[in-house]
Amino acid sequence: MNEADGTNAIVIGAGIAGLIAARVLSDHVDRVTVLERDRLPDEAVPRRGVPQGRHGHLLLAAGRRLLDGWFPGLTGELAAAGAVPLHGADLVRHQGGGYRARPDLGFLAMSASRPLLEDTVRRCLLRQRRNVTVVDQTAVDGLVVATDRIAGTRVDGVEHRADLVVACTGRNTHFLDQLAELGFPAPEVAAVRVDAAYASQLVRRGPDDLDGALAVVVDDRAGGHRTGTMVPVEGDRWLITIGSRHGEVPPSDPTEFETFARELPSPTIADVLTKAEALSPVLTHRIATDQRRQVERLRRAPAGFLVLGDAICSLNPIHAQGMTSAALQALALDRALRRYGPTSPRLPGAFYRRAGRAVDVLWRTAVGADFADPRTTGRRPVGTGLVNRYRNLVSRACHTSPVVARQALLVQHLLARPVSLATPAMMLRVLLATRRRPGHPTSAGPVAGEHTLRRPARSRVDR
Ligand SMILES: Cc1cc2nc3c(=O)[nH]c(=O)nc-3n(C[C@H](O)[C@H](O)[C@H](O)COP(=O)(O)OP(=O)(O)OC[C@H]3O[C@@H](n4cnc5c(N)ncnc54)[C@H](O)[C@@H]3O)c2cc1C
Known part of the structure; x- marks a missing residue:
């Protein structure tokens, strides 16, 4: 040159x-x-x-x-x-023992x-x-x-x-x-040791599989064991990925994989796996x-x-x-x-x-979130224990408060800073929401109850 x-x-x-x-x-x-x-x-x-x-x-x-x-x-x-x-309301998330409210964030x-x-x-x-x-x-x-x-x-x-x-x-x-x-x-x-392992399988996607919803995350982060995700991909397929940590490796045998999925805190993913046509073997990946x-x-x-x-x-x-x-x-x-x-x-x-x-x-x-699992080792960011206790409250508040769920989704998608979940007004909402029982309707919008996956009405497009 x-x-x-x-x-x-x-x-x-x-x-x-x-x-x-x-x-x-x-x-x-x-x-x-x-x-x-x-x-x-x-x-x-x-x-x-x-x-x-x-x-x-x-x-x-x-x-x-x-x-x-x-x-x-x-x-x-x-x-x-x-x-x-995927719009905000397409995403079903089961975390901390219940489904989150599904606010529509738009696209x-x-x-x-x-x-x-x-x-x-x-x-x-x-x-x-x-x-x-x-x-x-x-x-x-x-x-x-x-x-x-x-x-x-x-x-x-x-x-x-x-x-x-x-x-x-x-x-x-x-x-x-x-x-x-x-x-x-x-x-x-x-380096922070998480010993994470993942297994994934592609299966045929049916239009009614999730009652109209388009993606599922079943997260047991507070307990720290397994997380399942099911997202739609091209070719009318679901890509199902289940992860676990600290040495537990998801099985690559399809039947055992389904049993593993069944042990997640929500049956949603296993229910699809049971009836869907498998389009790939189950493949695993590890990240230490x-x-x-x-x-x-x-x-x-x-x-x-x-x-x-x-x-x-x-x-x-x-x-x-x-x-x-x-x-x-x-x-x-x-x-x-x-x-x-x-x-x-x-x-x-x-x-x-x-x-x-x-x-x-x-x-x-x-x-910080990985340290919610006590088996995680390495240098903790300052204040992790306190932040994780509050994070658990936010998770619970997301079951009943669409406003908190919306803010949590914005933070997760890096459209808002994590501190936006800790303003005095938001903390008050979080505390009040944790006192409500899941499934109890609020004035702020539709709430997904324990077994309700139906999609709430669309609001605006977020572009
Ligand atoms: C199981 C799993 C699930 C994930 N899920 C998500 C997710 O949902 N969302 C998300 O955002 N991220 C996810 N990630 C993370 C994501 O895969 C990575 O952050 C991303 O791929 C990083 O991209 P990269 O280009 O830096 O590296 P890589 O994707 O690793 O690409 C490196 C490239 O460099 C090439 N290369 C290497 N050495 C040489 C060389 N000497 N000469 C020429 N070429 C070379 C390789 O062939 C490769 O093409 C996931 C990761 C894993 C393991």
């Missing part, structure tokens, strides 16, 4: 983080090349480098909004490919398999950003080091020069280790820790190189925050690039500080 070609960036990894990073970079450099180790399939099917893609993946509303901004038309393309629009997200989401984002990226190229079957094995900066990547011994390299190679990225070997400090890694590389604390980082996505922060999937975390980090990258440009030695520090702030809220929420 010579000067006349302008500035260029290489993104390593074409997962969700890599694709979004490439989109952001395409506004700031002349050329972006994404290098991916896997062969990228022509169709939306799981691939080797993203094994978690076989499990339920919900993009939170905050992430969906960012992606819609970067990729105009994405929602329409997902819908055309069979993804299912939240498109429910699709992870391969379809990734495939559609990649197609939008390549069609809409002419300065981006994706090269598959290309494993990057090292970084090219100049005196005081990273100057490119190495593939099969061949150097590919770049002004900026962004590694989006997931949770087990090894590029930071390589920097450490070169004498740069390695970030400290914060919530993990965060504290890049924001690095005293020195070489110019020309960044990591982004799960490489920075990878959380227990039960919180469904990973892809939104990548989007928030990409937003941080955009802001840092606007300030310093792609070649500045100040870019890494500026990006890492912003990305660190973005993932901090996610980390505190997710890790």
Whole structure:
């Protein structure tokens, strides 16, 4: 590459983080090349480098909004490919011993398999950003080091020069280790042990399966054992994922999987499993820790190189925050690039500080919730015990108060800050709501009773 070609960036990894990073970079450099180790399939099917893609993946509303901004038309393309629009009221959630009220928040997200989401984002990226190229079957094995900066990547011994390299190679990225070997400090890694295990199966979706509702979460977070999710995906299928923690591994035998689902605190998911046609085997996945590389604390980082996505922060999937975390980090990258440009030695520090702030809220929420299970080990965020006691009250209040349930849903989708559930007015509502019996109607709107899954009337569209 010579000067006349302008500035260029290489993104390593074409997962969700890599694709979004490439989109952001395409506004700031002349050329972006994404290098991916896997062969990228022509169709939306799981691939080797993203094994978690076989499990339920919900993009939170905050992430969906960012992606819609970067990729105009994405929602329409997902819908055309069979993804299912989810509104607040479509979501049934059983938590803390009862069903939550189902306030309508309007449109939240498109429910699709992870391969379809990734495939559609990649197609939008390549069609809409002419300065981006994706090269598959290309494993990057090292970084090219100049005196005081990273100057490119190495593939099969061949150097590919770049002004900026962004590694989006997931949770087990090894590029930071390589920097450490070169004498740069390695970030400290914060890890909280959850020993989570997941099992998923695709089954045929019938229109009346949930009495009109479109997604279910059965969560025993306070007890800390199992969580089941059932989300609609393209091809009229349900993707059912059941997770458990601390060594209990969901079975991969279909009959035992159904029995396992039956032991959830609500029978909703097991009832569908019993009668639905199975469309896939039951597949499992394990994740040992919530993990965060504290890049924001690095005293020195070489110019020309960044990591982004799960490489920075990878959380227990039960919180469904990973892809939104990548989007928030990409937003941080955009802001840092606007300030310093792609070649500045100040870019890494500026990006890492912003990305660190973005993932901090996610980390505190997710890790804090994981500590509701007494078997979780690691460093607790300050105030976790108190916050979790209040969280339990909020869970109970959600059974009877649509206002509290609405705010909790906004917080879960990162559309409101967690402190919004702790204003004096909200705390009063929470306390009053916990005194009501589930199923008791309130003036604020419809309440789902213990066995009522019927969908409340739609209100407005939240766009
Ligand atoms: C069971 C499970 C369920 C989940 N559910 C949700 C959910 O509901 N919602 C949500 O938001 N998140 C969810 N997540 C988290 C989500 O999967 C991750 O946060 C997200 O995939 C991170 O994206 P990434 O691009 O950083 O990494 P990855 O998806 O891991 O992608 C890394 C990419 O880099 C490539 N690569 C690696 N090394 C190289 C190399 N040397 N050269 C070239 N390419 C390379 C890989 O092939 C891969 O394509 C879930 C995770 C799990 C495990």
